[in-house]
Amino acid sequence: MREKLEKIREQALAQIAASDALEKLNEVRVNILGKKGELTAVLKSMKDVAPEERPKIGQMVNETREEIEKSLEAAMKKMERAVREAKMKAEVIDVTLPAKKNIIGHRHPCTIALEEVERIFVGMGYEVVEGPEVEKDYYNFEALNIPADHPAKDEQDTFYITGDILLRTQTSSTQIHEMEKGRLPIRMLAPGRVFRSDEVDATHSPSFHQVEGLVVDKNITFSDLKGTLAEYARELFGEETKVKFRPHHFPFTEPSAEMDVTCFKCGGNGCRFCKGSGWIEILGCGMVHPHVLEMSGIDSETYTGFAFGMGLERIALLKYEIDDMRLLYENDVRFLKQF
Ligand code: DAH
Numbered sequence: 001m002r003e004k005l006e007k008i009r010e011q012a013l014a015q016i017a018a019s020d021a022l023e024k025l026n027e028v029r030v031n032i033l034g035k036k037g038e039l040t041a042v043l044k045s046m047k048d049v050a051p052e053e054r055p056k057i058g059q060m061v062n063e064t065r066e067e068i069e070k071s072l073e074a075a076m077k078k079m080e081r082a083v084r085e086a087k088m089k090a091e092v093i094d095v096t097l098p099a100k101k102n103i104i105g106h107r108h109p110c111t112i113a114l115e116e117v118e119r120i121f122v123g124m125g126y127e128v129v130e131g132p133e134v135e136k137d138y139y140n141f142e143a144l145n146i147p148a149d150h151p152a153k154d155e156q157d158t159f160y161i162t163g164d165i166l167l168r169t170q171t172s173s174t175q176i177h178e179m180e181k182g183r184l185p186i187r188m189l190a191p192g193r194v195f196r197s198d199e200v201d202a203t204h205s206p207s208f209h210q211v212e213g214l215v216v217d218k219n220i221t222f223s224d225l226k227g228t229l230a231e232y233a234r235e236l237f238g239e240e241t242k243v244k245f246r247p248h249h250f251p252f253t254e255p256s257a258e259m260d261v262t263c264f265k266c267g268g269n270g271c272r273f274c275k276g277s278g279w280i281e282i283l284g285c286g287m288v289h290p291h292v293l294e295m296s297g298i299d300s301e302t303y304t305g306f307a308f309g310m311g312l313e314r315i316a317l318l319k320y321e322i323d324d325m326r327l328l329y330e331n332d333v334r335f336l337k338q339f
Contacts, residue, residue: 121213124228133193192210208325216305285307
């Protein structure tokens with residue numbers, strides 16, 4: 001019996017020492033200490049041992065069991081630690097590696113310019129509104145004093161959906177929508193996309209953006225228009241900016257003008273940027289034609305108003321000194337992120 005126990009002990013310890021995986025240790029445990037294990041078998045055969053020998057042998061069995069259990073436990077812990085260490089080594093984080101950068105977009109120069117224009121007018125009490133891009137001929141032309149046979153219709157040829165429905169050529173159509181709401185006074189700024197049947201070149205595109213302004217109230221005069229737009233120019237291009245109004249013709253305003261600003265590059269002396277003139281044209285404007293007010297249901301005896309409209313791309317091109325409008329539509333991030 002003693003030899004048998006001794007043999008079991010030696011074998012178990014040797015097997016434990018030779019185990020290189022937790023599963024193998026488990027196998028050893030089952031084979032020796034398990035229900036059908038070798039040591040359990042010895043216990044079961046105690047009944048064959050002489051009674052006086054039993055306590056001694058019993059003690060030996062217990063000692064052997066304890067020793068094997070301890071050895072198993074130690075081996076298991078050691079192995080678990082080794083597995084954990086290997087895992088940590090494999091998962092090591094190199095804090096010196098440069099972090100992955102999230103590439104986030106950049107606001108488009110037209111968006112930046114629009115936000116600047118909106119900021120200035122909102123500061124003067126204007127409300128920003130939107131009108132539809134698909135428009136009825138009535139809103140785009142007729143109600144703006146451009147009847148079917150008017151030559152202005154040729155200058156603003158556009159894309160027709162039907163004979164009567166078209167892509168708007170100017171944000172001026174928004175003026176009509178605002179006036180038709182019948183809420184007075186009006187102080188609105190209407191930015192948006194417009195369309196014209198134009199070929200693409202450095203200064204033209206079949207789709208571009210305008211910003212429209214309209215004020216309708218009692219006692220609005222041309223000096224309100226002048227003062228407002230002069231202040232706008234100073235805020236946008238700098239305190240020293242001067243403005244000049246040249247008489248012009250728009251069917252929906254009377255009188256009408258185009259506004260020039262002193263060249264912010266040369267201060268008005270003349271340079272390559274302003275083509276030597278010292279002035280740069282930035283918008284069209286005028287007093288709202290009484291007929292336009294009347295067509296939209298506003299009493300032109302009581303109310304007067306002024307309107308203005310400008311190309312947003314033109315403002316962005318001027319502000320950022322970009323010389324080709326096409327660059328604004330290519331959306332090349334290397335270009336866009338400069339602004
Ligand atoms: N709608 C005109 C255009 O596209 C610009 C314009 C001129 C708008 C005078 C106005 C204005 O409101 O008063 O050429």
